[in-house]
Amino acid sequence: MDILASLGDGFVTAMTFQNLALALLGTFLGTMMGALPGLGPSNGVAILIPLAFSLGLGATPALILLTSVYYGAMYGGRISSILLNIPGDEPAMMTCLDGYPMAQKGLAGEALSLSGIASFVGAFIATWGLILFAPILVKFALLFGPAEYFALFALAFATLGGVSSTNQAKAAFAAMLGLGLSVIGVDTQTGVPRLTFGEVHLYDGLDFLVAIVGLFALSEVFIFLEHHHGNSAAGGRSIKVGRLTPPWSMLKSTFGSMLRASGLGFIAGVLPGAGASLGSFLAYSVEKRLVDREGTFGKGDPRGVAAPEAGNNAASGGALVPMLALGVPGSGTTAVLLAVLLSLNITPGPLLFQNNADVVWGLIAALFIANFMLLAMNIPMVGIFTRVLLIPPRILMPVVAMISFVGIYGISGSTFDLLVMIGFGVLGWVLRKLDVPLVPIILGTLLGNTMENNLRRAVTISNGDYWTLVGSPLAIGLWTVAIVGFVLPLFIGRIVKARMHERGDEEGAITD
Amino acid sequence: MSDRIFGAFGLMLAIFFAWGTLQIQESFLSDTVGPKTFPLLIASLLGLSSFAILVRPGPEPVWPSLGRFVEILAAVVVMVLYVEALDILGFVFATTLATTYLSWRLQSPLWQAGLVGVGTAVGIYVIFHLLLGLSLARGPFGF
Amino acid sequence: MAFKLVRAAATVAGLTFATGAMASECIAPAGPGGGWDFTCRQVGKMLQDLKLIDETMQVTNLEGGGGGVAFAEVVNKRGDANDLIVAASSATATRLAQGAYPGNTMDQVRWLAAVGADYGVIAVSANSPIQTLPELLEQIKTDPTSVSVAGGSAVGGWDHLKVLIAANAFGIDDVRTVKYIAFDGGGEAVTQLLAGSVQAFTGDISEAKGFVDSGDIRVIAVLAPERLPGAFADFPTAKEQGVDAIGANWRGFYAPGGMTDAAYNTWVEDIGALYASDEWKTVMAANGLAPLDLQGAAFEEFVASSVAQIQQISKEIGILR
Numbered sequence: 011m012d013i014l015a016s017l018g019d020g021f022v023t024a025m026t027f028q029n030l031a032l033a034l035l036g037t038f039l040g041t042m043m044g045a046l047p048g049l050g051p052s053n054g055v056a057i058l059i060p061l062a063f064s065l066g067l068g069a070t071p072a073l074i075l076l077t078s079v080y081y082g083a084m085y086g087g088r089i090s091s092i093l094l095n096i097p098g099d100e101p102a103m104m105t106c107l108d109g110y111p112m113a114q115k116g117l118a119g120e121a122l123s124l125s126g127i128a129s130f131v132g133a134f135i136a137t138w139g140l141i142l143f144a145p146i147l148v149k150f151a152l153l154f155g156p157a158e159y160f161a162l163f164a165l166a167f168a169t170l171g172g173v174s175s176t177n178q179a180k181a182a183f184a185a186m187l188g189l190g191l192s193v194i195g196v197d198t199q200t201g202v203p204r205l206t207f208g209e210v211h212l213y214d215g216l217d218f219l220v221a222i223v224g225l226f227a228l229s230e231v232f233i234f235l236e237h238h239h240g241n242s243a244a245g246g247r248s249i250k251v252g253r254l255t256p257p258w259s260m261l262k263s264t265f266g267s268m269l270r271a272s273g274l275g276f277i278a279g280v281l282p283g284a285g286a287s288l289g290s291f292l293a294y295s296v297e298k299r300l301v302d303r304e305g306t307f308g309k310g311d312p313r314g315v316a317a318p319e320a321g322n323n324a325a326s327g328g329a330l331v332p333m334l335a336l337g338v339p340g341s342g343t344t345a346v347l348l349a350v351l352l353s354l355n356i357t358p359g360p361l362l363f364q365n366n367a368d369v370v371w372g373l374i375a376a377l378f379i380a381n382f383m384l385l386a387m388n389i390p391m392v393g394i395f396t397r398v399l400l401i402p403p404r405i406l407m408p409v410v411a412m413i414s415f416v417g418i419y420g421i422s423g424s425t426f427d428l429l430v431m432i433g434f435g436v437l438g439w440v441l442r443k444l445d446v447p448l449v450p451i452i453l454g455t456l457l458g459n460t461m462e463n464n465l466r467r468a469v470t471i472s473n474g475d476y477w478t479l480v481g482s483p484l485a486i487g488l489w490t491v492a493i494v495g496f497v498l499p500l501f502i503g504r505i506v507k508a509r510m511h512e513r514g515d516e517e518g519a520i521t522d
Numbered sequence: 523m524s525d526r527i528f529g530a531f532g533l534m535l536a537i538f539f540a541w542g543t544l545q546i547q548e549s550f551l552s553d554t555v556g557p558k559t560f561p562l563l564i565a566s567l568l569g570l571s572s573f574a575i576l577v578r579p580g581p582e583p584v585w586p587s588l589g590r591f592v593e594i595l596a597a598v599v600v601m602v603l604y605v606e607a608l609d610i611l612g613f614v615f616a617t618t619l620a621t622t623y624l625s626w627r628l629q630s631p632l633w634q635a636g637l638v639g640v641g642t643a644v645g646i647y648v649i650f651h652l653l654l655g656l657s658l659a660r661g662p663f664g665f
Numbered sequence: 666m667a668f669k670l671v672r673a674a675a676t677v678a679g680l681t682f683a684t685g686a687m688a689s690e691c692i693a694p695a696g697p698g699g700g701w702d703f704t705c706r707q708v709g710k711m712l713q714d715l716k717l718i719d720e721t722m723q724v725t726n727l728e729g730g731g732g733g734v735a736f737a738e739v740v741n742k743r744g745d746a747n748d749l750i751v752a753a754s755s756a757t758a759t760r761l762a763q764g765a766y767p768g769n770t771m772d773q774v775r776w777l778a779a780v781g782a783d784y785g786v787i788a789v790s791a792n793s794p795i796q797t798l799p800e801l802l803e804q805i806k807t808d809p810t811s812v813s814v815a816g817g818s819a820v821g822g823w824d825h826l827k828v829l830i831a832a833n834a835f836g837i838d839d840v841r842t843v844k845y846i847a848f849d850g851g852g853e854a855v856t857q858l859l860a861g862s863v864q865a866f867t868g869d870i871s872e873a874k875g876f877v878d879s880g881d882i883r884v885i886a887v888l889a890p891e892r893l894p895g896a897f898a899d900f901p902t903a904k905e906q907g908v909d910a911i912g913a914n915w916r917g918f919y920a921p922g923g924m925t926d927a928a929y930n931t932w933v934e935d936i937g938a939l940y941a942s943d944e945w946k947t948v949m950a951a952n953g954l955a956p957l958d959l960q961g962a963a964f965e966e967f968v969a970s971s972v973a974q975i976q977q978i979s980k981e982i983g984i985l986r
Contacts, residue, residue: 043654057654155862156846179574183532186568190539193564196734197546197557199847200820203767204557205542214727214734228601231624232594236586238629282856337875338852349724352706360879404628408621409642411601415617416646419608420656428605436598443583444528466555467846471862473810474554547767553820553847 013141020371023070024379032075033376037383040082045090047227048219048417050099051083052342059350069354069369074376076350080343081133081380084286084326085388088125088319093118093398094410096227100218101286101322103452104294108307108314115310118396119254124312125319126388127261128268132320133381135272136279136327141374147280148335154281156467157479161488163461166288168492169295170450171500178500180446188454191216198459199466211426218455220418220427224434225448227414232439234407254392264316267297275321279328285341286325287456293321299495334358334370525579532572540565593627612661617643690723692751694735695850700783700869701752702726704916707948708780708939715942717935732757733766740773745923750777750932755914756823758968762975763821771972775929776965777918778936781954783869784889785827785912788882790858798886798906801865802835809842815863817851817872827888827912828867830978831903834910858882869914870897870953888912889955897953915957917964933961
């Protein structure tokens, strides 16, 4: 009951005209920034920090504005994923895999509203999770030492094989390429530069935003140029928009996926260093493993849209747990939010819930309000979003290219980054031609640093004994899931398939 | 055939990566694992997967004709020129030119392409610079 | 990776300001929540409160290489910025002394002023059987592999050196056997102490304070000459436990090497005025900062001697050839 009373107080704090207006503004701007390639949630939040301070907002209103932007950007990322096959931000990467095929089948409206609902479910469950389980979750996060983190990341890479390519060697190649790119820059453990070849711009490493925008957005532009499809979509067919709301049956069939993905995403979000991208990635790959009996994932399966969207929104809620309760940011965006809290003289950490209860509960209430606003705003706006598909690519694609350039340049102010981005664009085009999946590259650049540092910490703690990596029940559990759940089926599945093929039993082959 | 070339290229990349790793100057006091172990692990897995691609190539992709290929190459050159021109011409002019070119090559009539160029440049300037307050490249006229 | 985003993001925010009036920027060469970050934010806020600057000071987190990334950035890219200061500390001096910022030396930047000193602490988890510093060091001496010490700086950095100084004072001859684990900032290191992955934490009082208040960790030694005032009086010094080790982490700022004399003097005066204010004394008391009143040329000299001293220590304990 204490919780409900505190939450009630929070709503009283949050429900002023000014705060509601700020939430509305934040959710709208957040959605727009999420949808634009290159501007993700963390940049979105950072861009609005000066606004929050120059308006002279107090702690609670400022946080309401910024968390609304945060949740809004998480909603917005899916829009360009579905309509253009270009993720608006890195967690929306997985939504491309089934969202774009759905749009090509003329189901753009359904995909958008379904993913909006999935986002709502994910964020709603995560916010309740934050309220009810924050103290327990902090204890859970503390079970993760360096060895367990390494196992978790290994699990993420183990699931890759099943995700996006028929050719496992190519998926592995892509993952290693991404991990290799993450090595570039000054080593955070010992401070020595690695593979920078004396180039100062590389000391800080490659920004994965540069990689993602180049690989996805620019390569898409090149593909249109290659085919000269100025007047219709790639593949020569024009995309029909279709109905705007998902049929009830589609909602019903995806509801289980949403719930599972929310749980998984939330847990991934709670672990500092994993974040929303890992949340949406695991949500998708585990869901595919569990329910994809007919091999429809990747070809426009609604469950493949619902799962990553629920996952990434749940993860963004989960990421607030370690930020508030430990003062440790779980993702880029929460790192920015943490900085805001500190400059408002609020010190997150174990005592935050006692010392600043009004701020915390106001913030939580604001999350609920923002979430409902986003649902209410996103479903009617699907019709407007889908109009984007009616713009002929000869106009749309140049605009996309330029927004990509501006998104990167506006943030880094570096023309070097732009050249690197063009390089990634060419690389993306070549790799697409060769049927090499792009998702593992991004995952590699995103997680590489943390993965390596945790490996090195774990082994140093155990005095050079690599067995420490399987030294705890949790680590063993994670490795088991990785190997039994994802790696072995790749091989066994092949053998079984071959046998089934001999018997001519096509149906048996897909129930492995 | 493409996959075989790709695999061979991947092998070379892996060797280059391993060579680059071995060039790392270790500092006077290092951790147990050191800054080289992980990159070397990556290099070997990269080489292994490249080798697998080399020996078991997938189906041949459809490569564009030479003309289309030049088309893409030209677009890359235009983009690089655009980046270099940002600091000289300023954001609005550089963007107008680059957008016009891309739109024209995607088969817009030239006058339409020009309109798209101006519209994109001004539109982005208004949204990103005036509304969101991002700083864009300033040219001789301040925009 | 996340912190790169933060940097990019914070830069955006900085640029936004720059389009208005001239706003100043403070680079914190580590992630949010660490000591450098705290220095930037507290000083930035107070400079504004005292009306020494007009606009909010923009704090940019630029993590990596134990501050080396930020140092290289300032030397190579922002060499003549007048509106930029960078948080520094003993850790910065340590890395410079050991040549750990490849190709960079302390005379490439201008040293502005100190704002106080933060004494090092060594802490264990609240449920640890270890009660005193000698107990911990004895355990390290008998079996160095059994104790992992976590800190927020890279291997060979200031957090690492503090333990080594204490170990050296205790009579551990080959201090390189002390097992040190580098994390991305003090916050993450404390978290891993709570998680039980490591057995001890070395850092600054300001990084440990929140977790001491909540009863999660226990400070077994503060590396100060005598007990600190106020809320910190309960912490025993290393010296009173028979380990003659002092580790003062001074906090201050440097500025780009090409900063004009006019701008340099203005900054020195502003930070001097801040340091003299009563408000700053309150902040220092609340955060366990001890006095260290050095500005301009005096501070420059202090850093130079500090660098020389650390070089000496590093050679003595055998981690610098």
